Amino acid sequence: MPTAPKKHASTDFLRLPPGGVVSCTEGWLPAEQAAAIYKELLESLDWRQLPVYLFGRWIPQPRLTDFHGDPGTRYRYAGLDLHGRGWPAALDVLRESVVLHTGERFNTVLCNLYRDGNDYMGWHADDERELGRDPIIASISLGASRRFLLRPARGRRGERHEFVLASGSLLLMAGDLQHHWQHQLPKALRVDQPRINLTFRRVSG
Template sequence: MGLFDQTTSEGWQSLPLPDAELSLWPHWLGEAEACALLTDLQATIPWEVHRIRIFGREVDSPRLSCWIGDEDASYVYSRTRFDPHPWTPVLASLRDRVAHACGARFNSVLANLYRSGQDSMGWHSDDEPELGVQPVIASLSLGAARRFRLKPRDEGGRGNVLGIELGHGSLLRMAGHTQRLYMHDLPKTSAAVGPRLNLTFRWVDASRR
């Protein structure tokens, strides 16, 4: 039995996604710790507005972001290379805890700050070559609950959409064929919601570039 199997009874909930591996731990962090972490990370992460390419032109991404990781964990997204900021002690400790919970190892994390319901993330898959064939990606959510959606990639992504409410302190584990078979997004909302901070931990293999 692997480490991830051992933690299933402690809070993981398997989510229905055919031919993929998707699990949610709704309250992985307690309320007090999640609130303290949100306050700390909002203040200490060097937030940036990343430039992304959409339909052949570069635009500002509709959120604040920061790529953090080991020195060799550079990442290419939307034809842009991101060199990592160094780990802070808080994020390094959190990385180790998330890795233990997910039965995986991580050398990098993408931090996204959605300042209001008007900040968003478009449909995409985390399927860059340096992430490997079946990456394990762990997504920790802090702050306002937002709706996270997944849909099949085949036939242009048309098909049933699975919506998940990712609340304060929740941990989502995406593994297996999830990135190869599905796309995901975080849509805008007209609701008056506060900021949401999301950390997606992953392993970048520089030899695959």
């Protein structure tokens, strides 16, 4: 049985060995702005439940997704082949803000809609080739608060860690985190409201 994760304050900075970094900033977007963007994206994005290829079979993703990026960008994971075709205005404004905040020139965003606490994302690392060796990932949360967990990747030792991601928070993952740690957004059966997550990534090739 894994031990209980170490809980972190919603504004915290973590170093996860050997060279990973996670930071969480609650209230990065003011509450009113987060609520307005949440409503706009919920209503305007093209939310779909796409099938993914995992463990040798095609299964519906346990959440809805949409993808945007600069024309010509391409992101592939779990059998999906996603192409950037430009930016809806609301996402472009957020992109500019995270670029200014981090200095990273993000050119895509993967949008996740968890309709309620039954929707989730399983353990994984963002380690696709097009993200490069040590990607910076900027993740904005909107809507219902959900738990976000980190654990050492297979073959490594260490504690589990937990953040609660509230609406308007910004989570950053950087350094070599994606090589040595995995993350997930578990089910939360008491949550009956939707949550949107936007993960800005820089892809090449």
